[in-house]
Amino acid sequence: xxxxxxxIAAWPKAELHCHLDGSLRLETMLELAxxxxxxxxxxxxxxxxxxxxxxxxxxxxxxxxxLQWFGYSIPVMQTRDALHRIAYELAEDMANDGVRYLxxxxxxxxxxxxxxxMWQVNDAVLxxxxxxxxxxxxxxGVIVCGLRDRRESASLAQAELAASYRGRGVVGFDLAGxxxxxxxEMHGAAFYLxxxxxxxxTVHAGESFGPASxxxxxxxxxxxxxxxxxxxxxxxxxxxxFVDRQxxxxxxxxxxxxTRAVASYEAxxxxxxxxxxxxxxxxxDNTLFSHTTTTExxxxxxxxxxxxxxxxxEVVLNGFRHAFLxxxxxxxxxKEVTPLIEA
Numbered sequence: 001x002x003x004x005x006x007x008i009a010a011w012p013k014a015e016l017h018c019h020l021d022g023s024l025r026l027e028t029m030l031e032l033a034x035x036x037x038x039x040x041x042x043x044x045x046x047x048x049x050x051x052x053x054x055x056x057x058x059x060x061x062x063x064x065x066x067l068q069w070f071g072y073s074i075p076v077m078q079t080r081d082a083l084h085r086i087a088y089e090l091a092e093d094m095a096n097d098g099v100r101y102l103x104x105x106x107x108x109x110x111x112x113x114x115x116x117x118m119w120q121v122n123d124a125v126l127x128x129x130x131x132x133x134x135x136x137x138x139x140x141g142v143i144v145c146g147l148r149d150r151r152e153s154a155s156l157a158q159a160e161l162a163a164s165y166r167g168r169g170v171v172g173f174d175l176a177g178x179x180x181x182x183x184x185e186m187h188g189a190a191f192y193l194x195x196x197x198x199x200x201x202t203v204h205a206g207e208s209f210g211p212a213s214x215x216x217x218x219x220x221x222x223x224x225x226x227x228x229x230x231x232x233x234x235x236x237x238x239x240x241x242f243v244d245r246q247x248x249x250x251x252x253x254x255x256x257x258x259t260r261a262v263a264s265y266e267a268x269x270x271x272x273x274x275x276x277x278x279x280x281x282x283x284x285d286n287t288l289f290s291h292t293t294t295t296e297x298x299x300x301x302x303x304x305x306x307x308x309x310x311x312x313x314e315v316v317l318n319g320f321r322h323a324f325l326x327x328x329x330x331x332x333x334x335k336e337v338t339p340l341i342e343a
Contacts, residue, residue, distance in 0.1 A: 003302055003309045008298050011298075011341050012340050013100065013294050014100065014101040015099045015101070015283055016225070016281050016322065017105070017250035018285065018286070019104075019105055019285060019286050020077075020104050021077055029073055036082075038075055041075060054288070055291075057258055062259065063260075077110075077111050084128040086128070087104065088129070090104065091132030091138050100139065100336075101323055102129075105143035107144070107158060108122050108125075109147070118161050122170070126142060129169070141324060142170045143170070143200075143202065144161060144162035146173070148182035148186075149178060156190045162194060163194065172199055172202055173200070173202075175217075184213065188221070200324040201222050202324075205227065206226065207228035213231075214231070214232060214235075218247070224248075226247065230251075230269065233269045233273065248281055248322035249281065250281050251268075253268055253270065254297060255284075255289075255290050270282075271307045279321065281322060283297065301315070316341050317338060
């Protein structure tokens with residue numbers, strides 16, 4: 001049977017690749033800027049005006065240019081109240097979109113410019129997510145991100161933070177940022193610590209650089225999942241490695257179009273990866289900057305990227321299969337959601 005958008009919206013979903021600082025409500029971002037006397041950093045003080053301004057993101061010529069847009073959101077995310085509110089609202093919005101399990105990623109060090117420690121930052125985010133779980137029933141976990149364009153010491157400090165919260169809300173460690181000129185192997189000590197402390201590992205790779213970046217993420221950093229992985233198909237042997245070992249990709253179609261990782265939705269290789277047997281998951285990346293939802297990304301993956309109806313059901317289930325949950329929780333969640341997706 002053909003799928004419609006309402007059916008996808010009704011499915012229980014998992015979201016595995018969502019950046020906290022790219023997923024604010026636009027109204028909240030402006031309200032916080034007003035409260036914090038930071039509106040002078042914005043080109044306009046109206047929601048309508050900022051919505052028009054943010055459409056320019058779609059014209060970003062590179063990933064690095066796309067990342068510059070975080071210059072609006074991060075400055076208003078420097079207080080415990082703001083971080084708590086943003087985390088809560090993101091989880092609430094995801095729950096309203098049918099997301100049952102959410103993994104939120106961010107770099108705590110980016111939110112220490114006005115005096116908070118990374119531990120205070122992380123406590124505020126976890127408290128917001130926990131309050132959303134209480135109110136809306138959505139399960140969640142935090143992935144702490146090291147940053148490619150900062151010194152390894154910064155990534156190591158964040159890996160230490162992540163390890164100290166393992167079993168207390170943090171489920172993994174990541175490396176984010178522009179790949180070109182910032183190889184993952186330069187952060188090897190951070191990943192060694194994260195692996196030694198038994199954290200789950202995901203790495204942004206193969207987004208704005210070739211499959212060599214994916215190989216580094218796997219073999220230098222010990223990645224269990226790969227964020228984006230758009231260029232995987234350029235290395236047929238590596239593609240087969242992903243299939244044979246069932247290594248999941250966290251694909252974000254709209255973001256990949258915006259950053260010019262692919263020329264268009266129709267040119268995206270994600271359907272090819274699904275047909276090859278790679279366990280693909282579909283995600284938002286940044287709900288604000290990509291103007292999207294998990295449902296919308298799945299709908300685009302179906303209608304424009306070419307993933308058929310039955311394969312799309314498997315893609316949705318992959319979100320639960322490859323979540324950074326313990327095995328028992330994952331089995332219970334899959335038992336709960338599978339009949340609703342396969343119906």
